[in-house]
Amino acid sequence: MKIFSLFLAYNIALARFLYQSNKRIVITKREISLDRLPKEFSGMTIAHVSDYHNAFFGFRASRLIKKIKSLDADVIFFTGDIIDRRTPNLRRAKTFIKKLEQLGEVYYVTGNHEIHYDEFNKLYDAIGASKIKNISMNSxxxxxxxxxxxxxGMNDVWFYGDDEDPEIYNIFYEKLKEKVEGKSEFKLLLSHRPELLDQYASLDLDLVFSGHAHGGQFRVPIIKGLYAPHQGVFPKYTEGVYKKGNTQLTVSRGLGNSRFPYRLFNRPEIIKVTLKRSEE
Incomplete structure (x- = not known):
């Protein structure tokens, strides 16, 4: 009986730990100082949401929507993977879209899961019918x-060709370069992948919002994230703010999971970013 009680207590504790790690959303607050930020935008707030993967956060995404609303941000950025191609739930994704559009001005770009989702056109139509501004192919x-x-805004890399062909990264770069050239004002990019920081920095972008890395899935002290898609083991870009040249990159750990269904020491995250002009 004692062994059974210990076994039961262990499993209850484990279930509680896994639930906390994967369903209790944490709010992260970041202040990013930028040399070239126009003065009028100093103090602007952004809710950064990423990698939803049609995860369950209460009936009609109620807990997630409540968290985003509590940020009271000036604008909302969503940086891809609103659906999960391996475990798609279009109804849940469409419900989230309807709830999200009610919170204010929302800008969206695709992730890699959208392009591999069989019913992508239905998802795209749902976004198009909403108030959400899809800037994946526009600015x-x-x-x-x-x-x-x-x-x-940029579509994910895989929208530009076969995912086994390294040439698609060059195509992505040229597409991005076309959008950036001739733009003298402060340039802010929404692009799903953080590992392309070298490309972003080479085009002298001011600020980039990304997701995709899922925080490294498992996070441990010192090493931090253990694995991220397209970065592999011990990934470099998993959360936080990175800088190269004049370009700063802010990375969200995201909300849902994909190939591996659990996070460890890596709670789902939404971020409130406050922009500041460096001289202030």
């Missing part, structure tokens, strides 16, 4: 007073 301009920010 936008954010304006305050007489100043502006050039907001660039």
């Amino acid at each position: 936008a301009v954010l304006t305050k007073g007489n100043q502006s920010i050039h907001l660039i």
Whole structure:
């Protein structure tokens, strides 16, 4: 009986730990100082949401929506993988889209799971029918007073060719370069993949929002993230802010999971980013 009680207690504790690690959303707050940020935008707040993977966060995504709403951000950025191609739940994704659009101004770009999802057109139509601004193939301009920010959106790399062909990274770069060239104002990019920081920095982008790495899935002290897609073991870009040249990259750990269904010491995350002009 004692052994059974210990076994039961262990399993209850393990179940509770896994639930906390995968369903209790944490809010991370970041202040990013930028030399070239227009003064009118200093103090602007952004809710950064990424890698939903049609995860369950309460009926009609209620817990997640409540968390995002609590940030009271000026704008919401979603950086890809709104669905999971291995365990797709289109109804849940569409419900999340309907709830998210009610929270304010939302800008969205695709992740790698969208392109591999068999019913991608239905998902794309749902986004198109909403108030969410899909800038995956376009750009936008954010304006305050007489100043502006050039907001660039990119489809995920795999939208540009076969995922086994390394040439698609060159195609991606050229597409991004076309969007950046001739833009003199502050340039902010939404792009799913953080491991392409070298490309972003070479184009002198000011700030990039990414996800994709899932925080390294398992996080341990010192080593931190253990594995991330397209970075492999001991990935470099998993969470936080990175800088190369004039370019800063902010990476979300995201919300859901994909190939491996659990996170460890790596709770789902949404981020509130506050932009500051460096001189202030």
